[in-house]
Amino acid sequence: EPEVTQTPSHQVTQMGQEVILRCVPISNHLYFYWYRQILGQKVEFLVSFYNNEISEKSEIFDDQFSVERPDGSNFTLKIRSTKLEDSAMYFCASSLDRGRYQPQHFGDGTRLSIL
Amino acid sequence: AQSVTQLDSQVPVFEEAPVELRCNYSSSVSVYLFWYVQYPNQGLQLLLKYLSGSTLVESINGFEAEFNKSQTSFHLRKPSVHISDTAEYFCAVSSDSSYKLIFGSGTRLLVRP
Numbered sequence: 001e002p003e004v005t006q007t008p009s010h011q012v013t014q015m016g017q018e019v020i021l022r023c024v025p026i027s028n029h030l031y032f033y034w035y036r037q038i039l040g041q042k043v044e045f046l047v048s049f050y051n052n053e054i055s056e057k058s059e060i061f062d063d064q065f066s067v068e069r070p071d072g073s074n075f076t077l078k079i080r081s082t083k084l085e086d087s088a089m090y091f092c093a094s095s096l097d098r099g100r101y102q103p104q105h106f107g108d109g110t111r112l113s114i115l
Numbered sequence: 116a117q118s119v120t121q122l123d124s125q126v127p128v129f130e131e132a133p134v135e136l137r138c139n140y141s142s143s144v145s146v147y148l149f150w151y152v153q154y155p156n157q158g159l160q161l162l163l164k165y166l167s168g169s170t171l172v173e174s175i176n177g178f179e180a181e182f183n184k185s186q187t188s189f190h191l192r193k194p195s196v197h198i199s200d201t202a203e204y205f206c207a208v209s210s211d212s213s214y215k216l217i218f219g220s221g222t223r224l225l226v227r228p
Binding site: 043 | 202207214217218219221
């Protein structure tokens with residue numbers, strides 16, 4: 001069964017540094033998402049992406065965050081200047097369509113630790 | 116605004132016993148409801164979903180959930196659990212106005228022999 005893959009599984013970065021989290025969505029999917037889960041808290045929506053542009057974003061997704069689909073397979077989340085509070089598990093998801101009948105498929109996540 | 120509440124952070128249960136994981140939601144619009152499961156060191160996997168139609172939905176591994184609009188609930192049940200069901204279970208909601216998923220805080224199901 002096709003999977004969403006995320007790399008790396010664990011990323012350790014110094015505060016203030018830029019970090020890029022990578023995702024390879026399922027190949028025929030058209031909608032892409034990033035979520036995060038701070039330790040002990042809920043999984044939170046960050047951003048959705050379709051047709052090379054952001055379709056929706058949350059209040060968390062401020063100017064420090066950006067997403068990109070640099071080629072036909074990768075979908076990346078960049079944090080420009082990391083803060084301690086960015087430490088979390090980041091999940092990428094994709095869906096075939098945005099309709100309600102198309103479930104979101106999640107990757108195994110990247111654990112981001114900011115020192 | 117939509118929200119999801121999972122009342123139990125952890126549910127310990129003995130193997131072969133029944134279990135119910137509770138989920139309540141609040142929304143002013145029609146919603147779609149989901150249960151996701153997360154096994155240790157893995158991502159979120161869709162367990163089952165309610166979109167429309169029959170209020171009772173089932174998964175392939177014996178779990179079922181019932182959509183109750185009057186009680187705004189979508190509780191997850193299994194009549195007999197296995198050790199392998201030990202995992203974190205997340206209830207989530209979305210709607211036609213926004214396809215983002217809004218998650219509950221999760222319930223850790225701990226099945227003991």
